[in-house]
Amino acid sequence: MPSASDPLTPVSPVISVSALVKQFGRFAALRGVSAEFAPGVLYAILGDNGAGKTTLLRALAGLTQPTRGSVLILGTRDVRAVCRELGYMAHPSLLYDEMSGMENLLYFARLYGIADDRRGATNMTAVGLDPALTRPVAQYSQGMRQRLSLARALLNDPKILLLDEPFSNVDLRSAREMVTLLAQMRTAGKTIFVVTHQASLLDGTADEFVWMEAGQITSRTRELRTLETP
């Protein structure tokens, strides 16, 4: 089994984290994470609650500043400089409940300077939602919110997708559709990080399973079964 410091793919990394430490007061959410991640790969980040998965993802998105260590992303340490190449989906929806799906997507598209209204409609259709839906997001089911949230993360056609619990509260059929969509995007060359507790959904699709425990990457495997059934 390869160790965390030995990336499985020898190509030049799209993201490289070095001795990353993140402390919240006296609690260390990340304890010296070092790893490299190759382009065009779908990574499933797994681990128990409190393992540091979400904190790692937020550090990669530039939403949290490391206490120590560094993140090199697309060749720069300045995440803001490459934010157009990042798509981020968090556990909460990051959507305005009072607006419809299309209104949300049109607003967020403008933040990326996307003036073409068709982008929002295309993305909604891609995640299996009807762009003509006029009801506010507050009236969406949890699964619909998750799919809309994914559509928002894809608006800027990012090279790197950071997805935190995209399948939580999503029915199995919708979750499988989302996995198929992620596989297509990986094939198209995107690097995808999926933090999930439903690892089995990504079995056969994810290229690599990154296991975290107590703020550290403990192992990286190509097969899910190796750690799920010891």
Place this chain on the structure above:
Amino acid sequence: MSKNSGATAGVTGVTLAKDLRLEWRSKDAINSMLFFALLVVVVFSFSFDPNAEQSRQIAGGLVWVAVLFAAVVALNQTWARELRNQVLDAYRVSPAPANSLFLAKALGNFIFVAVLEMLMTPLFIMFYKLRPLGPAWQLIPLAVLGTWAIVVNGTFFAAMSLRARSREIMLPLLLFPVTIPALLALVNATTAILTGELSARFWIVLLTTYDVVFTIACLLLFELVLHAE
């Protein structure tokens, strides 16, 4: 116009439009502000029974204290909807300029407070039988400058107290001391216009300077506040 300022203006515009749309649908800020300001006017009118001359002397203070207190209610709502579903993170990961968000929020609050002032002014005139003896037109630039002074700092400090556990208390604690010079200028200028005894020019110049200084300071510091953890 440079490409950067064009982008800032564009994002400011869409963010302002989004905020106005959300407020139109929820009416969270305007309803609570109106209710609060109405209470203040009614309570004050029962507490005092001034004649016309006394009204002109005290109305400046009453009006602007009522506006300031009511504005705090709206200012507390400003960022609350950005915290729901952590929507603010979607803005933070985007390339949109931080100042666009600040300007949109400040302009939105300016519109809400201006609407409140327009609705409350006739009530104040009615309850306190107000008739200005000085140049009444000066009340318009004074109201614009005073409202901006309150909302620009209020929007900034509301953002600063965003992650505080008791942000409803934190905002007035931060805002009121900083607003004292503006409030002093507003009350004195309003009284000067209503009584017609003195010129309000000095206070209007002071208020303009205050607005310029604090707007620049807020714009320079807002990015730090937005990306703070």
